[in-house]
Amino acid sequence: MSKRLLSNLFKKYKSDKYNHKYSEVYEKYLNVHKNKKVKVLEIGVADGSSVKAWSRFFNNGKVIGIDIKDVNKKKLKIKTNNIDLIQGSQSDYVFLKKLINKYKSFDFIIDDGSHYPKDVIKSFKFLFPYLKNGGIYFIEDTQTSYNHFFGGNPFDLKYANTHLNFFKNLSDCLNYKEIPNPFYIKNPFDGLITNVSFYRNIVVVTKNINEIESNLVKNNSYENKRYITKTKRNKNKLKYFIKYLVFFKIYTFLYYIYSLIKRIILLRF
Numbered sequence: 001m002s003k004r005l006l007s008n009l010f011k012k013y014k015s016d017k018y019n020h021k022y023s024e025v026y027e028k029y030l031n032v033h034k035n036k037k038v039k040v041l042e043i044g045v046a047d048g049s050s051v052k053a054w055s056r057f058f059n060n061g062k063v064i065g066i067d068i069k070d071v072n073k074k075k076l077k078i079k080t081n082n083i084d085l086i087q088g089s090q091s092d093y094v095f096l097k098k099l100i101n102k103y104k105s106f107d108f109i110i111d112d113g114s115h116y117p118k119d120v121i122k123s124f125k126f127l128f129p130y131l132k133n134g135g136i137y138f139i140e141d142t143q144t145s146y147n148h149f150f151g152g153n154p155f156d157l158k159y160a161n162t163h164l165n166f167f168k169n170l171s172d173c174l175n176y177k178e179i180p181n182p183f184y185i186k187n188p189f190d191g192l193i194t195n196v197s198f199y200r201n202i203v204v205v206t207k208n209i210n211e212i213e214s215n216l217v218k219n220n221s222y223e224n225k226r227y228i229t230k231t232k233r234n235k236n237k238l239k240y241f242i243k244y245l246v247f248f249k250i251y252t253f254l255y256y257i258y259s260l261i262k263r264i265i266l267l268r269f
């Protein structure tokens with residue numbers, strides 16, 4: 001198989017994934033899955049150019065395309081059996097629930113729909129649980145995060161409620177076991193993500209079990225871990241108790257209060 005098959009297919013069917021150079025990112029992740037019997041969901045069908053390319057690439061798989069507009073195979077001149085097109089919005093949970101009732105789960109999900117931050121985040125939150133382990137979620141055209149005409153924000157890059165910030169923050173879910181905050185509130189994606197990659201205008205999130213224990217922290221406490229490792233090797237338990245379970249814990253608590261006050265003053269929640 002040519003390593004550039006997917007690019008060639010996007011070019012052949014005139015999908016803008018070729019011009020945006022997303023095809024190179026897709027090839028990197030998907031070439032190894034070419035002949036597998038996978039289920040692929042693409043949000044945003046438009047003229048059908050990319051679903052046609054996916055259906056040729058995953059010729060043993062199934063491609064499901066959804067679009068807010070009426071999309072039907074006859075109109076788009078699609079004769080292939082391994083494509084299903086369904087009308088519905090990516091932010092409509094009633095519609096998405098029906099979609100899941102029918103297809104159960106997906107191997108790959110591609111969000112090339114409205115590109116509005118709110119919609120992208122809403123679909124991701126709903127659909128990610130139905131991505132299989134080892135599955136990959138692609139989000140295209142993330143540059144809308146920077147554009148206020150798309151609901152993004154070019155003036156507050158770090159803290160605006162955009163999808164790029166949502167995915168940047170998701171990288172903390174990779175490292176959630178390393179956070180020595182005894183008041184840490186678990187994120188629903190903690191333990192389920194093994195990779196978040198950012199390319200120009202496209203984000204890639206890989207799902208898999210991620211429950212490797214930290215070498216520095218136990219149950220969100222650095223002090224607990226240190227106390228356990230130190231007292232295992234040493235008999236002077238009182239010394240380590242005072243050091244780690246009294247002084248260090250007081251320091252952590254004061255640092256927590258300081259950070260909380262700072263967040264309240266800066267309105268960062």
Ligand SMILES: C[S@@+](CC[C@H](N)C(=O)[O-])C[C@H]1O[C@@H](n2cnc3c(N)ncnc32)[C@H](O)[C@@H]1O
Nearest residue numbers: 044045046049050067068069089090112113114
């Ligand atoms: C960029 S086009 C998709 C192009 C297609 N994926 C391709 O590569 O050939 C975006 C599509 O998303 C659809 N869309 C817009 N808002 C949507 C929503 N809320 N839910 C689902 N689809 C939506 C539009 O109707 C449009 O057809």
